[in-house]
Amino acid sequence: MRRKLTLKQIARELDVSISTVSKALRDSIEISEDTRQKIKAFAKLYNYKPNNIALSLKNRKSKTIGVIIPEIVHHFFTTVISGIEQVANEQGYHVIICMSNNSFDKEVINMELLANGSIDGFIISVAKETQQKKDYHHLTEVINQGMPLVMFDRVIEEINCDKVIIDDVLGAKKAVQRLIDLGCKKIAIISTVDYISVGKLRTQGYIQALEENGIALDQNLILRVEDFEKSEEEIRSFLAEKEIDGLFAVNEHFAIYAIKAFAERGLKIPEDVSVIGFTNGEISKLSNPSLTTVSQHGAEMGARAASLLIKKLESTQEQEEAFQTIIIETGLIERNSTKN
Amino acid sequence: MRRKLTLKQIARELDVSISTVSKALRDSIEISEDTRQKIKAFAKLYNYKPNNIALSLKNRKSKTIGVIIPEIVHHFFTTVISGIEQVANEQGYHVIICMSNNSFDKEVINMELLANGSIDGFIISVAKETQQKKDYHHLTEVINQGMPLVMFDRVIEEINCDKVIIDDVLGAKKAVQRLIDLGCKKIAIISTVDYISVGKLRTQGYIQALEENGIALDQNLILRVEDFEKSEEEIRSFLAEKEIDGLFAVNEHFAIYAIKAFAERGLKIPEDVSVIGFTNGEISKLSNPSLTTVSQHGAEMGARAASLLIKKLESTQEQEEAFQTIIIETGLIERNSTKN
DNA sequence: TACTACTACTACAACGTTATCGTGTTGAAA
DNA sequence: TTTCAACACGATAACGTTGTAGTAGTAGTA
Numbered sequence: 001m002r003r004k005l006t007l008k009q010i011a012r013e014l015d016v017s018i019s020t021v022s023k024a025l026r027d028s029i030e031i032s033e034d035t036r037q038k039i040k041a042f043a044k045l046y047n048y049k050p051n052n053i054a055l056s057l058k059n060r061k062s063k064t065i066g067v068i069i070p071e072i073v074h075h076f077f078t079t080v081i082s083g084i085e086q087v088a089n090e091q092g093y094h095v096i097i098c099m100s101n102n103s104f105d106k107e108v109i110n111m112e113l114l115a116n117g118s119i120d121g122f123i124i125s126v127a128k129e130t131q132q133k134k135d136y137h138h139l140t141e142v143i144n145q146g147m148p149l150v151m152f153d154r155v156i157e158e159i160n161c162d163k164v165i166i167d168d169v170l171g172a173k174k175a176v177q178r179l180i181d182l183g184c185k186k187i188a189i190i191s192t193v194d195y196i197s198v199g200k201l202r203t204q205g206y207i208q209a210l211e212e213n214g215i216a217l218d219q220n221l222i223l224r225v226e227d228f229e230k231s232e233e234e235i236r237s238f239l240a241e242k243e244i245d246g247l248f249a250v251n252e253h254f255a256i257y258a259i260k261a262f263a264e265r266g267l268k269i270p271e272d273v274s275v276i277g278f279t280n281g282e283i284s285k286l287s288n289p290s291l292t293t294v295s296q297h298g299a300e301m302g303a304r305a306a307s308l309l310i311k312k313l314e315s316t317q318e319q320e321e322a323f324q325t326i327i328i329e330t331g332l333i334e335r336n337s338t339k340n
Numbered sequence: 341m342r343r344k345l346t347l348k349q350i351a352r353e354l355d356v357s358i359s360t361v362s363k364a365l366r367d368s369i370e371i372s373e374d375t376r377q378k379i380k381a382f383a384k385l386y387n388y389k390p391n392n393i394a395l396s397l398k399n400r401k402s403k404t405i406g407v408i409i410p411e412i413v414h415h416f417f418t419t420v421i422s423g424i425e426q427v428a429n430e431q432g433y434h435v436i437i438c439m440s441n442n443s444f445d446k447e448v449i450n451m452e453l454l455a456n457g458s459i460d461g462f463i464i465s466v467a468k469e470t471q472q473k474k475d476y477h478h479l480t481e482v483i484n485q486g487m488p489l490v491m492f493d494r495v496i497e498e499i500n501c502d503k504v505i506i507d508d509v510l511g512a513k514k515a516v517q518r519l520i521d522l523g524c525k526k527i528a529i530i531s532t533v534d535y536i537s538v539g540k541l542r543t544q545g546y547i548q549a550l551e552e553n554g555i556a557l558d559q560n561l562i563l564r565v566e567d568f569e570k571s572e573e574e575i576r577s578f579l580a581e582k583e584i585d586g587l588f589a590v591n592e593h594f595a596i597y598a599i600k601a602f603a604e605r606g607l608k609i610p611e612d613v614s615v616i617g618f619t620n621g622e623i624s625k626l627s628n629p630s631l632t633t634v635s636q637h638g639a640e641m642g643a644r645a646a647s648l649l650i651k652k653l654e655s656t657q658e659q660e661e662a663f664q665t666i667i668i669e670t671g672l673i674e675r676n677s678t679k680n
Numbered sequence: 681t682a683c684t685a686c687t688a689c690t691a692c693a694a695c696g697t698t699a700t701c702g703t704g705t706t707g708a709a710a
Numbered sequence: 711t712t713t714c715a716a717c718a719c720g721a722t723a724a725c726g727t728t729g730t731a732g733t734a735g736t737a738g739t740a
Contacts, residue, residue, distance in 0.1 A: 003485070003486065004456075004457075004485055006725095006726060006727090007726065007727070007728095008726075016689080016690090017689075017690045017691075018690090018691095018726090018727085018728095019689080019690060019691075019692090019728080019729090020688085020689060020690075022726095022727070022728060022729095023689090023728085023729095026728085030687085030688065030689075031688070031689075032687080032688060032689085035688080035689085047481065049452065049455075049456050050456065050726080050727070051397075051456055051457045051725090051726050051727075052453065052456040052457045052458055053393055053396045053397045053402070053456075053457035053458065053725085053726080053727095054397055054457065054695090054725075054726035054727045054728095055726080055727060055728090056393045056695090057391075057393045057394055057397050057694095057695050057696065057697095057725090057726080057727080058694075058695050058726080058727050058728065059695080059727090059728090060695065062393070081439070082441075085439065085441075094450075094453055095438070096436040096437065096438065097436065097437040097438070097439075098435070098436065098437070099421070099425065099437075101422075101425075112389065113392070113434055115389075116344075116389050116390065116391055116392040116393075117344075117391045117392045117393035117394065117696090118392055118393065118458075141387065145343070145344055146343060253626070256626045256628075259628070260628065263628065282622075282623060283622060283623060283626055286593070286596045286623055286627065287626065287627065287628065288596075288599070288600065288603065288627065288628045346695095346696060346697090347696065347697070347698095348696075356719075356720090357719070357720045357721075358696090358697085358698095358720090358721095359698085359699095359719075359720060359721075359722090360718085360719060360720075362696095362697070362698060362699095363698090363719085366698085370717085370718065370719075371718070371719075372717080372718060372719085375718080375719085390696080390697070391695090391696050391697075393695085393696080393697095394695075394696035394697045394698095394725090395696080395697060395698090396725090397695090397696080397697080397724095397725050397726070397727095398696080398697050398698060398699095398724075398725050399697090399698090399725080400725065457726090681740100682739100682740090683738100683739085683740085684737100684738085684739080684740100685736100685737085685738080685739095686735100686736085686737080686738095687734100687735085687736080687737100688733100688734090688735090688736105689732105689733085689734085689735100690731105690732080690733075690734095691730100691731085691732070691733090692729100692730085692731080692732090693728100693729090693730085693731100694727095694728090694729095695726105695727090695728100696725105697724095697725090698723100698724090698725100699722100699723090699724090700721105700722085700723085700724105701720105701721085701722080701723100702719105702720080702721070702722090703718100703719085703720075703721095704717105704718095704719090704720095705716105705717085705718090705719100706715100706716085706717080706718100707714100707715090707716085707717100708713100708714090708715090708716100709712105709713085709714085709715095710711100710712085710713080710714100
């Protein structure tokens, strides 16, 4: 097994100095045409590639963006990553992804690991556990070290940094408004417990829509799922005897479980109940009936986040305090779970 | 913005040499108790963390595993990554993930990037395009450089390395056998074009099952989807007038599209047609009716792949030629798309 | 002949570590 | 008083790069 070829080896082999090899390969005019050709030919022949680690160390930057996401399962995160990758690659950056699996500890470990030289900046959507614990020391630490950080989707207000979010309140409001426009009179919502920011915000949107239309808020029509593992059960019993004609769910899964629960009661979608979900993932597209959803434009989110981060990375001046929060508009994709 | 703290800075601050700081932090007995405490306290106070890049350069290894996957969308890959992460973390390794997006070029770029010092070894499932092109230079190159590589799922026979696969033929055979046992007489298959190895193998399993049960093979009952983007259409027209009572699909999506197509024809699942898919993902679980599928045990696959890789990385001796191929058993998860 | 200017290279330092070897100061044995 | 460990620390090299500064050798000019 031969080790990777280095400048030193080339130098020894061709009986020149390391500097000469380095310069020849970078087409320096200091090196004669002859020598340059010789060195380049040799390097090409033996497939020389500079060692990134050495370059990172020397340049004190890695041209790499670290992305930390809570769970890769969600199609939404996939699309965000695509967006990040596209912009990053265009600008000559590389992307590495780490999962926190929604665990606070893993988020901390991964961030510390990446922060120690491997990457130039972070794009992160924080873990559920982190939101719950409200322990942000790892985030502030990274920021204090002068490493730019962009948050997306699940952001933390208290942290001062660039953010890319969707207008959860508005997205939810538009969805519920649509249900109202379709003639729904009794609209329920399946949300999450309030410490999950998106759940809280989407619930707000639901409430606002009802208020604006003069519909009285009925707390019995709000389900805040506690345990994701048991969400199917929670939803089933919540919907067991509700007489409703519209339902808004804050994610795809909840919407699907709701549709199943309705089916078990013999209710027809969308004839008896109209259902709208959140997040335009695979599941929404493939479900039966296909699901009308609020789309989050994940790719755009990723792209904007990457742009923000790279802008920070490339600006030599420290324009501190100049943190932006970009709000991505949501869309509503109408499918077969709502009356047309 | 303060830069990251280095040994040098600590040394200057405490008026000792860099060596002393390094040794103190590593609890060397060479350093007096007093000095050691002082240095450690200082380091802790200012949150010193060694620079990974420098360590990687010095040690010529990064304790990091690079994972290259074609598309993150699939739940299957997610589970594989979980398996990899678990084993890797246990053994003190870090995992970074890159997506090839099924593009040959991106696969090459990502591999070259990671191979130049960032990681110690690869775990890869190759891109569709790579299988099609049969251009494996980037893989052989990495191997020739002495970097261990483990392939999983979509492997390439010609490449000599450790592999972790499922027995696609057997998995498919068991699924089709199940359909036969359920009394299905006319069983169709929705597969992919043959250059995708898993499609080819699963088709073989289908054929074998029929043969073993003395059922004549009918080429009209085999669909080889060409274009994934248009798969829904292809499947719809394929199933338009088929009189069948069993269907085996080589992935979840195809199965779902098939169920939709049947529904459009007014056929009931599983009463009129029994359907079995492949890959036990979210979609199978959530679809309506829920889908009976062949499960691939992704987490186990990832775990085994990581174990193989780490074993190679830690073995100082080069036991070349000792490449293994581990075959993971598939399971059959029965849900509501087959008669009970 | 002496100086300058240019060409084509080499040497060195630095990025942040750690392992190896070197060294000055003590204290005690001879 | 001399010698020699033991102790506690410092200097150096190395990992693979690149940029700056330095230097032979040649050619041209006065």
